[in-house]
Amino acid sequence: MKPRADGSIPPHQPNCFGCGPENAAGLGLNMHVDRSRVRADLVLDHRHEGAPGFAHGGVVASALDDLFGGVLVMLGRAAVTANLSVDYRAPALLGHRLRLTGWCARSDGRKLHLQGELHDAETLVAEARALFISVDGDHFQRSGATMPEEWNRWLAPVEAELPPSKPDI
Numbered sequence: 001m002k003p004r005a006d007g008s009i010p011p012h013q014p015n016c017f018g019c020g021p022e023n024a025a026g027l028g029l030n031m032h033v034d035r036s037r038v039r040a041d042l043v044l045d046h047r048h049e050g051a052p053g054f055a056h057g058g059v060v061a062s063a064l065d066d067l068f069g070g071v072l073v074m075l076g077r078a079a080v081t082a083n084l085s086v087d088y089r090a091p092a093l094l095g096h097r098l099r100l101t102g103w104c105a106r107s108d109g110r111k112l113h114l115q116g117e118l119h120d121a122e123t124l125v126a127e128a129r130a131l132f133i134s135v136d137g138d139h140f141q142r143s144g145a146t147m148p149e150e151w152n153r154w155l156a157p158v159e160a161e162l163p164p165s166k167p168d169i
């Protein structure tokens with residue numbers, strides 16, 4: 001799996017909670033590569049509500065986690081979340097167009113240190129840091145579900161260091 005020629009990132013799989021178009025309960029993220037970052041817009045609604053008018057914090061964390069899954073596609077590295085930390089800086093307001101940005105700050109063997117932000121216009125809503133660990137195809141066999149065909153090419157373990165993809169703005 002890799003970004004398309006126009007920079008858009010295909011869904012991880014059709015039913016992915018973050019980006020799968022067939023998941024009625026999903027967030028429907030459409031991610032794209034922008035230089036060395038991954039971006040996506042997100043509008044949350046009453047299904048995602050925590051406090052009245054505010055998005056639930058777990059939904060915000062899920063969006064950032066799946067965004068990091070888009071960074072993996074940009075990097076060409078199959079990995080899973082080992083640790084995810086979110087600093088909530090301002091409420092995420094329902095009905096607002098929110099912007100997600102994610103990048104790889106550093107890699108160290110199987111460890112990928114990813115960072116991301118959620119903005120509402122100029123307001124920083126949340127910041128996230130995550131540790132992803134590279135895995136091979138055996139990791140995903142444990143569910144017994146059929147794997148997407150295109151994952152097979154993507155799941156070869158990669159040990160090479162990756163260049164950081166920190167935003168250059």
Ligand SMILES: CCCCCCCC/C=C\CCCCCCCC(=O)SCCNC(=O)CCNC(=O)[C@H](O)C(C)(C)COP(=O)(O)OP(=O)(O)OC[C@H]1O[C@@H](n2cnc3c(N)ncnc32)[C@H](O)[C@@H]1OP(=O)(O)O
Pocket residue numbers: 001012016065066067068069070072077078079080081082083110111131133135151154155
């Ligand atoms: C994506 C598209 C297409 C293709 C392919 C798939 C790729 C992407 C995947 C899916 C796509 C869809 C979604 C994407 C976006 C959302 C991502 C998610 O939601 S992922 C689901 C939630 N995460 C889990 O379910 C992991 C559960 N945990 C595990 O399976 C294991 O703990 C795992 C694989 C993370 C590590 O296990 P070990 O046995 O392989 O390796 P050990 O030796 O334990 O750790 C390796 C190194 O990492 C450190 N480490 C591990 N966990 C750590 C932690 N929590 N904090 C700090 N360090 C940790 C260890 O200390 C070790 O470091 P030292 O080598 O000794 O220096």
